[in-house]
Amino acid sequence: MSVMRAAASGLADQAGHRPSAARERILATASRLFYSEGIHAVGVDRVIAESGVAKATLYAHFTSKEELVAAYLAQASDEWQQWMRTSLERAALPPGESVLAVFDLVGERFQAPGFRGCPFINAAAEFPGPGRVTERIDAHRTRVRDLFAGLARSAGAAGPESLADTLTMLYDGAMISAQLDGRPAAAQDAREVARGLLAAA
Amino acid sequence: MSVMRAAASGLADQAGHRPSAARERILATASRLFYSEGIHAVGVDRVIAESGVAKATLYAHFTSKEELVAAYLAQASDEWQQWMRTSLERAALPPGESVLAVFDLVGERFQAPGFRGCPFINAAAEFPGPGRVTERIDAHRTRVRDLFAGLARSAGAAGPESLADTLTMLYDGAMISAQLDGRPAAAQDAREVARGLLAAA
DNA sequence: ATTATGACAGACAGGTCTGTCTACAATCAA
DNA sequence: TTGATTGTAGACAGACCTGTCTGTCATAAT
Known part of the structure; x- marks a missing residue:
């Protein structure tokens, strides 16, 4: 199972997520937008669009906006x-x-x-x-x-x-x-x- | 004209608004909600409802939420x-x-x-x-x-x-x-x- | 008595919000 | 090949957003 491999090889981050290009893109985009414009002012649709990711992918990595x-x-x-x-x-x-x-x-x-x-x-x-x-x-x-x-x-x-x-x-x-x-x-x-x-x- | 009277008798506030029970209720409710819950987290509908005022009245006193x-x-x-x-x-x-x-x-x-x-x-x-x-x-x-x-x-x-x-x-x-x-x-x-x-x- | 004003109630438009869902493509391991 | 995983695309629901509009009513100045 790839999760076990990732964990075994130390590739998982401290929260247990294994590295994923999509996840990192989402987080990087969200960080930029949340910080520069405020959190409630930025919707998930905006994060989706600017990180070039599907909505389902975002909600696969994060259970909610919070x-x-x-x-x-x-x-x-x-x-x-x-x-x-x-x-x-x-x-x-x-x-x-x-x-x-x-x-x-x-x-x-x-x-x-x-x-x-x-x-x-x-x-x-x-x-x-x-x-x-x-x-x-x-x-x-x-x-x-x-x-x-x-x-x-x-x-x-x-x-x-x-x-x-x-x-x-x-x-x-x-x-x-x-x-x-x-x-x-x-x-x-x-x-x-x-x-x-x-x-x- | 009542506006002139209000201004003449010094009843207008510094922004030129004459005192109005509705306006004061709106502002008091908005202040309470904006401060305690955050601004973007509180919609105008909420301010309307809790101040017991019509939406048209709010927009008569304030041109926008901002x-x-x-x-x-x-x-x-x-x-x-x-x-x-x-x-x-x-x-x-x-x-x-x-x-x-x-x-x-x-x-x-x-x-x-x-x-x-x-x-x-x-x-x-x-x-x-x-x-x-x-x-x-x-x-x-x-x-x-x-x-x-x-x-x-x-x-x-x-x-x-x-x-x-x-x-x-x-x-x-x-x-x-x-x-x-x-x-x-x-x-x-x-x-x-x-x-x-x-x-x- | 008439007119003006302010406030009421609430429908409505058009958009955005979060979150779910289905369907399809690409990758890679067994 | 087969199956599991991961991602993409986008429709959809239901709620909420701001702001406009119609219409009614009470009060009060003229």
């Missing part, structure tokens, strides 16, 4: 974590500097064309209730906070847990300012405030 | 400004304390039942492009920033303009944390950071 949205967020979170970790590792900075480097890294993204804020904050605005989407948002929030907590701990800061909350808050605030005010420099502002907090801790 | 959304945001911004100003005036604090009081005030809102973040941040997530909605968002952002800039200037802080940007960023970050992490204490965290910034300036 599931597709959850997959979009899961992928975005994975990519964020991958990018953050490898970037920080490659820089090989002392722990205190790594905290600040996070703000430099997101600052670059603020200037990228098509930047429209945080996918998770945006999704939260559209999906109030509990559900798959909210689960993915919560999971990502935990990842961000854990990243800061780990870096703060490595830096030997006093009260790394509470500091992580504050750093996450700065991170969010910078994102909002970059998105709503078109002010990518918010990343540097946040970085400066973070520097002060680290020095005090 | 216009209704813009009116919702305009009203939310007006109420925010009114509430902020009167609260700060009533407290009659020294300027430096007033800046911090802003965070105390929003902190109270974070705990209010039904709190679901900032209406403007949420709306921005759903309305990417330029348009009436984005205009109202920008206008409100300016109000928030101007409030901080004015208070910072009164407090005699160095670089009140740049400080206003940073304070707005903290304000946004606290709102996001309260909404997404269910952490109303973010207001106090932001307040503490703001206190440090003011002391340094």
